[in-house]
Amino acid sequence: MVTEIAQIEVKPGTEKDFEAAVVKAKPLFQRARGCGGMELHKSVEKPTRYRLFVKWATLENHTVDFRGSEDFQAWRGLVGQYFVAPPDVEHTETVVS
Structure with missing residues (x-):
């Protein structure tokens, strides 16, 4: 299992619209190959900063399957x-749980 962590900075004043767009986009992730769920977190100290956490079965499920799909284009169309x-994206593996 790989966790994608995307740090996203949004334009001030657009926070609620961005959050609503992510709610609309959630089904795009839910049907993506290898996706095990997603969560959006908002910074308490910096209210225009978000972190998107997405669980993927493999790195390629994100970098190849999802990013190469029409659903990725739809995601970017909703939130971009x-x-x-552009979001700062990295992938992590759990080493201690």
């Missing part, structure tokens, strides 16, 4: 207008 800059 709120981004200050």
Whole structure:
């Protein structure tokens, strides 16, 4: 299992619209190959900063299958207008639980 962590900065004043767009986009992740769920977290100290956590069965499920899909394009179409800059994305593996 691989966890994608995307740090997303949104334009001030668009937080609620961004959150609503992520709710609309949730089915895109739910039907993606290898996706085991997603969560969106909002920073308490920096209210325009979010972190998107997505569980993937394999790295390729995210980097190849999802990013190469029409659903990825739909995701970016729903949320991209709120981004200050492209998200900073990394992938992690659990080493201690």
